[in-house]
Amino acid sequence: MSDTLMPKGFRSAGVSCGLKRKGRLDLALVVADRAVPAAAVFTRNLVAAAPVHLSREHIADGRVRAVVINAGNANACTGVQGMADALATAEALAAQLGCATQDVIVCSTGVIGVPLPVDKVIAGCTDAVAALDTSGSEAVASAIMTTDTFPKRVVRTLDVAGRLITVEGIAKGSGMIRPDMATMLAVITTDAPLTSGACDTALRMACGRTFNRVTVDGDTSTNDAAVLLASGDAGGADIDEGHADYPAIASVIEQVTSELSRMIARDGEGATKLVVVTVTGAVDESDAEKAAFAVAESLLVKTALFGNDANWGRVAAAVGRSGARLAPESLAITFAGIEVCRFGGAVPFDEEEALLALKRDEVDVLIDLGVGAASATVLTCDLSYEYVRINGEYRS
Amino acid sequence: MSDTLMPKGFRSAGVSCGLKRKGRLDLALVVADRAVPAAAVFTRNLVAAAPVHLSREHIADGRVRAVVINAGNANACTGVQGMADALATAEALAAQLGCATQDVIVCSTGVIGVPLPVDKVIAGCTDAVAALDTSGSEAVASAIMTTDTFPKRVVRTLDVAGRLITVEGIAKGSGMIRPDMATMLAVITTDAPLTSGACDTALRMACGRTFNRVTVDGDTSTNDAAVLLASGDAGGADIDEGHADYPAIASVIEQVTSELSRMIARDGEGATKLVVVTVTGAVDESDAEKAAFAVAESLLVKTALFGNDANWGRVAAAVGRSGARLAPESLAITFAGIEVCRFGGAVPFDEEEALLALKRDEVDVLIDLGVGAASATVLTCDLSYEYVRINGEYRS
Numbered sequence: 015m016s017d018t019l020m021p022k023g024f025r026s027a028g029v030s031c032g033l034k035r036k037g038r039l040d041l042a043l044v045v046a047d048r049a050v051p052a053a054a055v056f057t058r059n060l061v062a063a064a065p066v067h068l069s070r071e072h073i074a075d076g077r078v079r080a081v082v083i084n085a086g087n088a089n090a091c092t093g094v095q096g097m098a099d100a101l102a103t104a105e106a107l108a109a110q111l112g113c114a115t116q117d118v119i120v121c122s123t124g125v126i127g128v129p130l131p132v133d134k135v136i137a138g139c140t141d142a143v144a145a146l147d148t149s150g151s152e153a154v155a156s157a158i159m160t161t162d163t164f165p166k167r168v169v170r171t172l173d174v175a176g177r178l179i180t181v182e183g184i185a186k187g188s189g190m191i192r193p194d195m196a197t198m199l200a201v202i203t204t205d206a207p208l209t210s211g212a213c214d215t216a217l218r219m220a221c222g223r224t225f226n227r228v229t230v231d232g233d234t235s236t237n238d239a240a241v242l243l244a245s246g247d248a249g250g251a252d253i254d255e256g257h258a259d260y261p262a263i264a265s266v267i268e269q270v271t272s273e274l275s276r277m278i279a280r281d282g283e284g285a286t287k288l289v290v291v292t293v294t295g296a297v298d299e300s301d302a303e304k305a306a307f308a309v310a311e312s313l314l315v316k317t318a319l320f321g322n323d324a325n326w327g328r329v330a331a332a333v334g335r336s337g338a339r340l341a342p343e344s345l346a347i348t349f350a351g352i353e354v355c356r357f358g359g360a361v362p363f364d365e366e367e368a369l370l371a372l373k374r375d376e377v378d379v380l381i382d383l384g385v386g387a388a389s390a391t392v393l394t395c396d397l398s399y400e401y402v403r404i405n406g407e408y409r410s
Numbered sequence: 411m412s413d414t415l416m417p418k419g420f421r422s423a424g425v426s427c428g429l430k431r432k433g434r435l436d437l438a439l440v441v442a443d444r445a446v447p448a449a450a451v452f453t454r455n456l457v458a459a460a461p462v463h464l465s466r467e468h469i470a471d472g473r474v475r476a477v478v479i480n481a482g483n484a485n486a487c488t489g490v491q492g493m494a495d496a497l498a499t500a501e502a503l504a505a506q507l508g509c510a511t512q513d514v515i516v517c518s519t520g521v522i523g524v525p526l527p528v529d530k531v532i533a534g535c536t537d538a539v540a541a542l543d544t545s546g547s548e549a550v551a552s553a554i555m556t557t558d559t560f561p562k563r564v565v566r567t568l569d570v571a572g573r574l575i576t577v578e579g580i581a582k583g584s585g586m587i588r589p590d591m592a593t594m595l596a597v598i599t600t601d602a603p604l605t606s607g608a609c610d611t612a613l614r615m616a617c618g619r620t621f622n623r624v625t626v627d628g629d630t631s632t633n634d635a636a637v638l639l640a641s642g643d644a645g646g647a648d649i650d651e652g653h654a655d656y657p658a659i660a661s662v663i664e665q666v667t668s669e670l671s672r673m674i675a676r677d678g679e680g681a682t683k684l685v686v687v688t689v690t691g692a693v694d695e696s697d698a699e700k701a702a703f704a705v706a707e708s709l710l711v712k713t714a715l716f717g718n719d720a721n722w723g724r725v726a727a728a729v730g731r732s733g734a735r736l737a738p739e740s741l742a743i744t745f746a747g748i749e750v751c752r753f754g755g756a757v758p759f760d761e762e763e764a765l766l767a768l769k770r771d772e773v774d775v776l777i778d779l780g781v782g783a784a785s786a787t788v789l790t791c792d793l794s795y796e797y798v799r800i801n802g803e804y805r806s
Contacts, residue, residue, distance in 0.1 A: 061730025061738050061754075091726050093739065093755040126723025127756045190710060190727060231709040233724070234731035313627040313709070313793075314586060314801055321802030327522025328629070330487050331586060334457025335630035342457050343489070358457075359489040360523045397709075399798050405710055406717030406794075 019169050020148055021180040021205040023047050023245025027145035028153025031138025033086030033124065033131065039157035041138035042083045043107075044184075044201050045146055049117045050245050052078035053214035055221055057238035063090035064100040064130075065120040066239060072104070072116050073241075076210025079117035081201050081241050082107055082139060083158050085186070089122040089130040090236040099132040106136040110143045121199050121239050123160055123186060151184060158186045158199055161404055166277040168270045174259045179206045179248045181263075183270035185240075187278040188285075189405065191230035192311075198278060200225065200240040202270060206263045207246035209254045216260075217242040220268040224275040227303070228393045230282035231401075232311040242267070279393035280375075284401030288376045289319055293333070294389040295346075295382040301338035302390035305383060308336030309392075315379075316397035322372040324363065326354040333381055344384025350377045415565050416544055417576040417601040419443050419641025423541035424549025427534025429482030429520065429527065435553035437534035438479045439503075440580075440597050441542055445513045446641050448474035449610035451617055453634035459486035460496040460526075461516040462635060468500070468512050469637075472606025475513035477597050477637050478503055478535060479554050481582070485518040485526040486632040495528040502532040506539045517595050517635050519556055519582060547580060554582045554595055557800055562673040564666045570655045575602045575644045577659075579666035581636075583674040584681075585801065587626035588707075594674060596621065596636040598666060602659045603642035605650045612656075613638040616664040620671040623699070623788045626678035627797075628707040638663070675789035676771075680797030684772045685715055689729070690785040691742075691778040697734035698786035701779060704732030705788075711775075712793035718768040720759070722750040729777055740780025746773045 026044045034040040054073040056066045072078075082103060089096050104118040111118075122130065145153075155165035166185045171178055185200035208216065221240055246252070253259050280288040291310045296302035309315055312332040318325035326347045333340060347355035350371035352363050371377070422440045430436040450469040452462045468474075478499060485492045500514040507514075518526065541549075551561035562581045567574055581596035604612065617636055642648070649655050676684040687706045692698035705711055708728040714721035722743045729736060743751035746767035748759050767773070 059727060059730040060736055061726045061741065088723070091723060091738075091741075091751065091755055093753065096755075126726060127751065129756075190724075192731075233708055233710050233727060236723075236727045236730060312629055313797075314629050317798050317801035320798065323802075327484070327487060327632075328586075330457045330522060331455060331629060331632045334455040334632060335588075340456055342487075345457070345487075355487065355523065357489065359487055359492075360525075397798060398802075399795050401709075402713050402716065402793060402795050402798060405713035406719075 019171060019180050020151060021182050021203045021245060023205050023247030024203045025146040025148055026150035026154045027142040027147060028150060028157030029138055029141045029145055031134045033084055033134060039153055040085045041142055042154040042157035043080065043142035044154060045080045045111065046243055046245050049077045049079040049113060050243050051076060051208055051210040051213050052241060052243045053210060053217045054119060054239060054241040055217060057235055059234050059236050061236050063088050063122055063237045064092055064096035065089055065122045066237060068100045069119045069239060072119055077117060078119055078243050079113040080107055080111055081119045083121040083199060084135050085158050085160055086124040087122060087128055087130050088124045088126045088237050091127040092129055095129060099130040102132055103135050107139045110140065119241055123199055123237050126236060151182060155184045160186060161283050162186055162188045163281055166274055168273040170266050170270050172262055172266050174262060177248050177250055179263060181266050181270050183274050185274040185278060188281045189231060189283040190233045190235040191228060191278060192232045192234045198238055200274060202242045202267060205245045205248035207250050207252050208244035209252050212254050212260060213242045213244050215255045216264040216267050219264060220271040223268060224271040227391060228275045228279050229307060229310050230395060275393055279395050282395035283404045284398040285395030286320060286398055287396055289379060289394045289396060290391060291379045291394060292389065292391045293381045293383060295384045295386055296388040297339045297386040299388045299390055302388045305333045305336045305338035306390050306392040308332045309379060310394035313397060319377060320396040320398045322369050324349040324354050324368040324372060329379065329381060338383060339385055340383040341385050346382040348380040415567060415576050416547060417578050417599045417641060419601050419643030420599045421542040421544055422546035422550045423538045423543060424546060424553030425534055425537045425541055427530045429480055429530060435549060436481045437538055438550040438553035439476065439538035440550060440599065441476045441507060442639055442641050445473040445475040445509060446639055447472060447604055447606040447609050448637060448639045449606060449613045450515060450635060450637040451613060453631055455630050455632050457632050459484050459518055459633045460488055460492035461485055461518045462633060464496040465515045465635060468515055473513060474515055474639050475509040476503055476507055477515045479517040479595060480531050481554050481556055482520040483518060483524055483526050484520045484522045484633050487523040488525055491525060495526040498528055499531050503535045506536065515637050519595055519633050522632060547578060551580045556582060557679050558582055558584045559677055562670055564669040566662050566666050568658055568662050570658060573644050573646055575659060576600065577662050577666050579670050581670040581674060584677045585627060585679040586629045586631040587624060587674060588628045588630045594634055596670060598638045598663060601641045601644035603646050603648050604640035605648050608650050608656060609638045609640050611651045612660040612663050615660060616667040619664060620667040624671045624675050625703060625706050625788060625790050671789055675791050678791035679800045680794040681791030682716060682794055683792050685775060685790045685792060686787060687775045687790060688785065688787045689777045689779060691780045691782055692784040693735045693782040695784045695786055698784045701729045701732045701734035702786050702788035704728045705775060706790035709793060715773060716792040716794045718765050720745040720750050720764040720768060725777060734779060735781055736779040737781050742778040744776040
């Protein structure tokens with residue numbers, strides 16, 4: 015593992031095109047040396063942004079040459095003009111790269127309902143193409159940020175039959191985060207020789223287990239998208255889902271999306287800590303997920319965590335209304351390693367010790383529903399004054 | 411309509427039994443002159459409090475003599491001892507009133523997971539019985555408050571065949587409020603000669619249309635309960651659901667619960683304004699309700715409303731993920747009478763005018779999904795710094 019390593023066969027850049035204030039980076043470009051096998055998943059929000067509609071069409075053939083992402087404007091709720099702007103962006107970039115328009119994936123993030131200043135975006139594409147470099151990842155991670163406080167990039171490697179394979183993931187948070195079969199924005203690149211089908215299977219599996227189990231505020235975005243590109247430049251024969259080396263590579267892709275998910279939850283708007291909610295003892299995984307999301311999205315639980323208060327009654331109330339089957343008389347709850355509820359009732363605990371444990375920057379909440387063997391983990395964060403400030407004062 | 415009027419056939423009292431700090435009123439008692447026709451609905455939270463379990467049994471025969479409510483302790487997640495404490499409360503009160511234990515409804519509200527100081531509650535019952543009076547309603551409304559900032563009481567009258575009928579409702583908010591087929595705590599009394607069946611039908615109809623369409627924080631309580639008692643002391647023959655006078659009386663009961671619902675939403679924890687979310691143009695009422703709740707519970711929408719920001723993109727995103735069917739290209743949104751989105755896109759508006767309109771203490775949000783004729787209204791409030799303070803600093 016190294017932050018300087020990058021998958022072979024890709025170049026990238028982050029530039030400023032004038033969408034964000036103060037000349038900050040706001041346009042990111044990731045380009046493969048040629049059109050390569052790829053997959054993508056998108057938001058299930060019915061009010062999907064124009065670039066989501068366009069990119070859904072463009073990924074249909076399972077090949078991608080370039081992914082362009084602008085921050086500062088979501089190009090959502092922008093009607094026919096929004097679709098034209100997204101298409102114009104793809105066409106301009108395709109012309110400069112000498113590829114088919116179909117091979118360009120377009121993503122946008124930022125304020126909803128404002129026309130995209132498409133001239134700025136197209137000018138930015140020209141600048142980005144000129145700046146393409148094999149060390150552009152840090153700039154990409156910075157350029158796609160909205161209210162994020164730090165860039166999110168993860169690199170992992172593995173050895174497959176003597177060949178070094180690298181997987182890189184770049185993502186953004188940090189508000190309107192409750193992915194639903196897709197994710198916030200993420201671009202994952204690898205030089206493994208995955209087929210399009212293997213890309214699709216690996217991406218959907220990884221999203222389902224990681225990005226789709228993150229919630230900052232319960233609000234699924236209009237612009238969620240995750241893209242996986244596989245250059246094959248690490249060498250070797252094509253790897254499809256049935257290949258002996260597939261599981262190891264898919265596992266590393268999931269490690270990358272898992273680590274990005276933790277970063278996104280930790281950097282949730284206004285968050286002071288990462289909260290890991292794990293539900294065990296559920297009848298099935300769906301119940302475990304329901305209960306974990308109910309706790310992770312409960313305002314009462316999130317504010318108690320901000321106040322470092324092991325207020326387990328609020329956790330009990332949340333799982334009770336979650337729709338998950340449970341046995342109230344078997345319910346058990348542990349906060350940051352301290353058992354606070356057993357057999358559905360209070361366990362005496364040291365308030366001072368609990369206060370110290372809850373003040374850490376990562377807190378586990380474990381809930382046993384007492385009726386089965388299934389489990390699920392959902393990542394979230396606490397709810398602070400700063401969350402209200404960010405979202406009460408800023409039109410994002 | 412008058413605040414001094416009360417339904418005939420009832421007496422009530424609010425006393426201090428030492429559960430709240432500083433000697434504040436914390437035990438309320440409403441007593442009918444004899445066991446009368448009644449109905450009750452309760453939380454569907456699986457982690458229901460002991461008094462909910464007990465009172466579900468006690469309402470089964472459709473008759474009630476007394477309703478006792480303590481604030482300051484929810485008697486939830488208290489196991490077998492909690493059940494024994496709720497029963498002991500009912501038994502002690504029944505002995506003092508000379509009625510069957512079955513005729514006593516017990517309700518609790520307050521912190522979850524702490525054993526009920528049952529001796530204090532029983533002593534409080536003695537004091538309350540001694541204080542019973544036909545003018546005790548204000549004390550009842552104060553005694554059941556938790557984080558409420560004002561007592562909630564509504565009285566309405568109607569003339570039925572020359573007889574004056576009075577309906578009184580008393581309720582509490584103001585956190586863990588997202589009733590589900592029941593409500594927060596509410597006691598409704600009337601001197602109309604309703605049968606038990608008519609009480610049940612009228613109460614369920616009123617709750618479904620009013621209390622069940624309020625959300626402060628999305629968290630359904632462990633202790634929700636609403637009780638309706640009909641003394642019949644206004645005179646006249648029994649009125650069942652088929653009686654010609656039933657609709658008028660049921661309508662007034664719904665007016666009372668509707669007005670209490672507005673009070674509860676307006677007094678949501680930390681609220682600076684009442685927010686009325688109305689969804690029209692839905693395929694069916696269930697879709698309209700889903701979309702309205704998604705908007706009313708969106709942290710991004712609630713914080714924007716706190717910031718007086720007509721951020722309609724967040725509303726569009728919320729309805730898009732709500733599960734309701736909609737036509738993005740037909741979506742229309744109006745904030746406080748100002749049209750901000752039409753045909754799924756922005757409508758230019760005067761930001762100064764919008765700011766002033768949003769600063770009012772009641773704000774309407776209208777959303778047309780553009781695909782049908784069904785509608786629903788959900789009441790909520792904004793999300794402020796004060797909400798975080800209340801719930802981050804106070805173990806409630």
